[in-house]
Amino acid sequence: MMMITLFLSLFSLLLSTLPATLASQSPPIFFPRATYRSSSLKQNEIPKTKIPFKTQFFPQILDHFTYNPQSYKIFYQKYLINSQFWHHGAPIFVYTGNEGNIEWFAANTGFLLDIAPKFRALLVFIEHRYYGESMPFGKDSYNSSETVGYLNSQQALADYAVLIRSLKQNLSSEASPVVVFGGSYGGMLAAWFRLKYPHIAIGAWLLPPLSCILMTSFRKQASTMLFHRILRWSCLSSQSSASVSLNCYQVIKESWAELEALSSQRQGFAELSKIFKSCKGLHSVDAAQNWLWAAFIYTAMVNYPTEANFMMHLPAYPVKEMCKIIDALPPGVTKLSKAFAAASLYYNYSQTEKCFNIEHGSDAHGLHGWDWQACTEMVMPMSCSNESMFIPYSYNYDAFAEQCMKKYGVTPRPHWITTEFGGKRIEEMLKRFGSNIIFSNGMQDPWSRGGVLKNISASIVALVTEEGAHHVDFRFATKDDPNWLVEQRRQEVDIIQSWIDEYYADLRP
């Protein structure tokens, strides 16, 4: 078993980070968070025009929980708003932004636009502080812990509370019911918002993997255990591959040794550069491992039933397509080349890339702030067992904490999140406390394991689909959507309708 230090952002985090230092003898790569998008796609090229939202900025307070001259500082928090279907007093649907540019989340949460007319809902997507353009200290926001120290989930939740309250007041629509929506870390935020600010949000709809992340962090109080289960499954996302093709699973599992062996040969990196079609000469075996790892993990996450472009442009059921590529190659082709060919589907389904930036991925969605969150509150121990199709590794908290101190001058607070939001036995607590939460789980998503898979109470419910993938319910409905997806969304809409009906009924004298 080799040692690894991991910084996993949640979904974009899976986006943003990768296992580093797969070999214990080499120094850890600290923050692998490249999305490995083509270098030809720059941040400002993300198509903003497609999302019918007005951009606004809210004067937000820097520190809600302290009172000194610094804490009163105002910064401008971005939010997107669509009021074309709304009328006074009607519901407000709020997406609790997570670790990236808010436009990206808005563009991939089309289902809220689909249902806005039915509910006559106002749609609001709020950008998380310290992401996108919501930078409290402008370009200096990440300079030191003195400036970035205010980036965390509790401040973010308070931001949402203050902004929503002010927005309703400005609209003179204080009786409008608010429902929060979120995916991944944004889903954790949505759930926590419902639990901590029930006077502001009447309900929350959480999409995977947030539900599983949330509940796993809930369930396993000892931080060193937090994410074992999830990553074990992520590592076994082979499960998707293996269920499609045992050969596919074995090829990937054995390709890592080939990669390692080749890198230690004379001229090995030159050969690797060729195999990986690297735009520049390769120098790091870790980078090559990460590049492959990301392709397999992310493809498992977005194993959607229709062609889509969330993380990358991909065909319908891309895991099956990847395995088809591996299985179709003749026995003479090395396992490493087969793994590369499969990964290329993820990076180049559109056939627009001539070469790949293996060592220098871009951060097109502005996710790098997650590294700070991982070093402070979001401590997520990970490990990977031998059964996995990936290289096994185990978690080393001390090494992780040391790197955080080196990079940011802070030590993690590994027990804080479970103290603030709950840990062990959260289901027993929720059975007797709280209401109006939907945990939605697609079992194809590597993150779904460990999630809330059974109803907790009459109004805290789990919706599970065997064929669902990461965030699929939130996407625009299409004519090609399979029946299970149509049915899943119908249930979700019905539940939200029932919350709203009950809310209005309670208002009546």
Add this chain to the structure above:
Amino acid sequence: MMMITLFLSLFSLLLSTLPATLASQSPPIFFPRATYRSSSLKQNEIPKTKIPFKTQFFPQILDHFTYNPQSYKIFYQKYLINSQFWHHGAPIFVYTGNEGNIEWFAANTGFLLDIAPKFRALLVFIEHRYYGESMPFGKDSYNSSETVGYLNSQQALADYAVLIRSLKQNLSSEASPVVVFGGSYGGMLAAWFRLKYPHIAIGAWLLPPLSCILMTSFRKQASTMLFHRILRWSCLSSQSSASVSLNCYQVIKESWAELEALSSQRQGFAELSKIFKSCKGLHSVDAAQNWLWAAFIYTAMVNYPTEANFMMHLPAYPVKEMCKIIDALPPGVTKLSKAFAAASLYYNYSQTEKCFNIEHGSDAHGLHGWDWQACTEMVMPMSCSNESMFIPYSYNYDAFAEQCMKKYGVTPRPHWITTEFGGKRIEEMLKRFGSNIIFSNGMQDPWSRGGVLKNISASIVALVTEEGAHHVDFRFATKDDPNWLVEQRRQEVDIIQSWIDEYYADLRP
């Protein structure tokens, strides 16, 4: 109507602060918070030996919600513990300390000791940060907003969460159910703790006036309205007096004009000093007003059915006793002298005082931190109508904010508490969310009006006694307790027992 700027701490707050600047033409007295205890009683003379608790100190983090070098600072938070009845796995009863020395609260919450054997409960009284000995920066804690900026309710709640979690872990008794108890501001904290940390506390028992403060702040979102209703009633605590004696009410109501008139006469202050038996020559009419005001308000609050010594040593039903004094004096005696004679019951029932420190009350319970809280988060607009037996006054937010800026260099955040903890329509929200809260109200307490007086749901209940006063249920049971008090406590104990039974039942596989 005259203008007034008020800093009202909650119960000790009513203890700690008084209406100032009753005349709009004179500059406002900023922080009247004297308890007007005899100068002969010093802080360290509060009898600590009577409470059977062990004193402990917990290494607490300064700022739970920020990550920079300062926020990681550790301070030592005091807590008192009694484990004589506890056994492993049995309940833990936590008093969420409020704005004063924790020993004082422990000494006046004897009922927890009464019931500890029945529940085999561990008792823990946690001191609120920045009160008593729990000073993050020692003697410098209140030097400037840089040091005192971390004093607020959210940090206090987080302290309690961290301390309880750690305590349970150290006791290896993580499955022990925790019930929180609190009175006044401590009661708000107990209720908020149940709502924000339901994974830590299975229920909360709140005593007046906390319940009413809590719910009024909940109910009236616009801060400028927050406490009108309460103080209108406080001002009308004549209600107690009037119901006892209309003459009593009228004497007090008319005494203020006599005081004002006398003070403007030549030799008026010399005469006032004599009337008030002032140890030193009187110079301030405000101080004399405050001294009387405090006596009437606090006596109404602690109008207990038995002799007691919470705020001051007083006989059973002291309001009736005060009015007896007024009614017994012959018509020739001035109204001011009658009012003084009545107030003397409050200050000198024990007959130990030869003279009174009218202008320089002591802060025997260490309450002065409330002034900071009132200037930041706990903005409590107050006013007093003409119907009251007190001098009418209205609230001026701008003048208040200006004084806060002058004193502390900060401006209040008047909407924050209702954003963080709820405002309007809290009952409707609680009807559908949350569980296991007892709001206990004694209608004799001036603070009881505006409280939760009706059950909200099956497990969020209001217990109301017509004859109850401030905090009476929390006091040691005595053989002289009236039946309604015995019955009130029986119900409270039964409800807590049902929470604990349900909790253990849920744990069973």
